[in-house]
Amino acid sequence: TDTISTGSDYKLWTTVKVPRGFSLEAHCELLAKKVGAERFRLMPAKGIFTLGVGHVRRKTIEPGSKADKPARMNPVQMVNLNEGEWDVLLALKREFAPEEIRPSPWVARAKEAGVSGEQFFRIAEELNARKIIGRFSTFLEHVKPSAGGVRVTRFNALFHWAVPHGREIEAGGEVGRHHILTHCYWREAGPEFKNVNIMAVAHGTDKQLLLDHKAAIDRHLRACSIPVSYTNVFWGGRSEIKPSEISPHIYRDWLAHQSKS
Incomplete structure (x- = not known):
């Protein structure tokens, strides 16, 4: 944050996932030891x-630009996959090597998953319909300049709002409908963060413009008669993006390797 405020002593923010059957708490304890937290x-x-990408096209969005209706909340929940679905999901999720970027790149991935191209696409569509496929992106780095020296973005803003208990879905829908946002979540932050429960992320090259977007969202919440007891902005500096591992087999191997290192 720009100033000392509630929660500003937390300097590193990240999204983590672990496969079903493993502990987030234990995972973060391991990471904390690794980084000396x-x-x-x-x-x-x-x-x-x-949840999306599109940092470049968002550069021209005006403050206050929003969808015609509130964003719909997707609840976070456990899902069960059969072995064939796991094979396709892991083939879908793995990053492309440069030599794989060619016409019909999924043909080789379907072969890797042990299914035909038609089966691969059918299962992929089913996974997407079940909201298991989050997003695809050819751009994951937020701050580093491109090969041509152009920065896609310079500032990563994390917006916080504390809204009354029972109005989280309503407030999140009104915040999340704004086009500038790449992420919007309902998360319970607790007393250390003054009970913030709605969080959103926006990226840009102009810090003041991002603040203008935040002000427009604040005005919209007031217009919707949604009380906000506390709000804040956290600014991200350097960012490194790497998808979390979701395969139980790969994650188990990783844990075994960590125990030896």
């Missing part, structure tokens, strides 16, 4: 209103 706080998402 004094403490950490888990804030599991209860619902997701917005």
